[in-house]
Amino acid sequence: MSIPARLAGPIRSLLGTRREGTAEGPAGRKSKRRNWLDQLPFVIFQLDGQNRWTFLSGEWKEVTGWLPSHSVGTPVAQFIHPQDRSHWDEHVKHAGHEAHAPSSVRLRLLTQEGKYRWVEVRARLHEQGGQEHILGSLTDVTDEVQADDLREAEYQNLVGLVHRLPAMLYRGRNNRDWTMYFVSEGAYKLTGFSPQELVNNRAITYGSLIHPEDQDKVWNEVQAALRERRSFEILYRIVTAQGHEKLVWERGQGVFSTGEDLLGIEGFITEAPQRLKRFTDRAEQARLYDDFHGQPTQSLLLDRLDFIIRTADWDGHSGFVFLLLGMANGDDLLAHMGNARLKELRHQFLQRLRDNLGETASLAVLNHLRIGVLLPERHAPWEVGALVDRIRLRCQNTYLVGGKRIDLDLNIGIAMSQSGWRSSEEVLENADQAMVQAGAIGGTREMVTDQGLRGEMIGFNRMAQAFQEALQKREIVLDFQPIFPQPDGSPTAWYGRLVWPQKRKAAIPLAEFLPAAVNRGLVPELKDHLCEELAYHLDEWAGAFLRESTHRLLLRLDAPELLDPDLLDRIQTLTRELAGADNPVLPAVPAAFFQEGRQAEGADAFREHLHQRNLRMVLDEFTGDFGHLAHLEAVEMVRLAPHWVHANKDRETVVQGICKGAEAFGLQIIAPEITDPKEAQRLKSLSCDFHEGTLCDSAAEA
Secondary structure, three states, rough: OOOOOOOOHHHHHOOOOOOOOOOHHHHHHHHHHHHHHHOOOOOOEEEOOOOEEEOOHHHHHHHHOOOOHHOOOOOOHHHHHHHHHHHHHHHHOOOOOOOOOOHHHHEEOOOOOEEEEEEEEEEEEEEEOOOEEEEEEEEEOOHHHHHHHHHHHHHHHHHHHHHHHHEEEEEOOOOOOOOOOEEHHHHHHHHHHHHHHHEEEOOOOOHHHHHHOOOOHHHHHHHHHHHHHOOEEEEEEEOOOOOOOOEEEEEEEEEEOOOOOOOEEEEEEEOOOOOHHHHHHHHHHOOOEOOOOOOOHHHHHHHHHHHHHHHHHHHHHOOOOEEEEEEOHHHHHHHHHHHHHHHHHHHHHHHHHHHOOOOOOOEEEEOEEEEEEOOOOOOHHHHHHHHHHHHHHHOOOOEEEEEEOOOOOOEEEEEHHHHHOOHHHHHHHHHHHHHHHHHOOOOOOOOOOOHHHHHHHHHHHHHHHHHHHHHOOOOOEEEEEEEEEOOOOOOOEEEEEEOOOOOOOEEEHHHHHHHHHOOOOOOOHHHHHHHHHHHHHHHHHOOOOOOOOOEEEEEOOHHHHHHHHHHHHHHHHHHHHHHOHHHHEEEEEHHHHHHHHOOOOOHHHHHHHHHOOOOOEEEEEEEOOOOOHHHOOOOEEEEEEEHHHHHOOOOOOHHHHHHHHHHOOOOEEHHHHHHHHHHHHHHHHHHEEEOOOOOOOEEEHH
């Protein structure tokens, strides 16, 4: 791995800068820090003004074969391949100008054996004692570069082969347009459109080429295969650029990350051979798909549900929600409209229903009065309640059929995977009973098969209503906790977060009541309220606290919905206008939001906005995953996860290792929720810079 530009901490320690609260002498501290740096899996180096090595860590011998002590004092140019010296000079030249410096450069180093190894270099200018030094890291990437070269050669060979195949090879997104990232030259012969016209939907989407009657069938087949982690084979029709209808055969599969996240799909499409064209018989197609609506039949829907039930037994993560929608006034409509008009009404309803469900949902017409909906993911009861409310709001009213306006009355039976079903038939039977019970109550109702889950839904709805009233009454408040420097002193920062105070129990943090805000569509109002609360506190403090250049205000944004660049700009504007200070607020964002492969929605845009505004942030609830830090140059401080600090009292070396690692990135460390003076004393040995929380001692009172 390679590290970002914050290398001042460990080098400064190595050169003997004292750290308070340490009983060891300078020689002992320096020896321990040297040993620690020598264990890093990359080289840490320092240069003087003449471009000579003044320090090299122990990994230098592993990379080059030279002893660090023999190389120190030697000009760097002696170790760099002649063709790469200009790259080195350019990188070092801009090391002091971060805005213009490349993040890294790759070049070749001469080894003791007379060979060359590829390294990735990161360097930055550092000033110490009135003198400027270049600090940086070298990471051996020889194996990676050689593998890249081999892959490039193989790729060029494959490209030629791919473009000669009598088929269209593709890789694309899993969306209704079937947006293509790559399309082979076979696309032109198959569709009449060139690869350039199809890639990224530049001229036309591949989805629009699929025959309208086959579009739902293709979508449903692919989604079923992706959920079951298997390949798919489909026969369907396309309409070419010349307007000709052509039967094609597609075979493909999903592309998944190591974290099992879907990245896209890939495969090939070719004109169907004669032996397959017999499957175009509509009688054959009708076995799996409804002929009029193009939706899966009951047998196909239940087959998908059975698969989810089976996989839930062994992976522990799969889940589903099954909705059975019944038209309570369906018999009356059939009597007055006739079967043909009722089918048209149902077709309109299915289209509207599809628009309000996720792309992975499956629908099936079970009979002329019942429609089954399968959502192949685990949902919280409150999420199901919100979905049902949305279906009622957007799908019951009002349809125009045969010149008449018609409203639907829906009764809904709900079955969820949390109830531990054994088969799809059992799910369908119980959902049907719940739907009948809902209809017996009268009006348009929904009923959950599991009364415990129904209780959760009712409880959440009550909580959501109470939250809405609390927000209107301005009962949601910003709670601030002081942050003290270690080992003692007055507060130099405040850590604020939105909470919902309760009379008989602890305040509810934002992460727990945010689903209520989402459910009620109150996220914009919540953002406005956050700004109002911040303005109130800034006005109360009269800005005096933030006018000190060393004082900081940390504001926790513990929900993806708050990773909003506009909200961040509003917060900074308030700080400047009301506090009269240029000291910006530091947003504190949970580290989990930036986890590679599972980033929260909006995390990339938020990080880019910080970079554009030259702002910094706090990585909150940090548990030692330094992969976050390698990609977050905007991080200034880390706040350790409270459960991690308090759960590791007997394993202090674990927390100490995290602190040492953060120090290597030049980051300040906050130990959270410390209210016991003995606990604060323990933190001195962990190299934490600050502790957060009120202490009943002289330092806190001061």
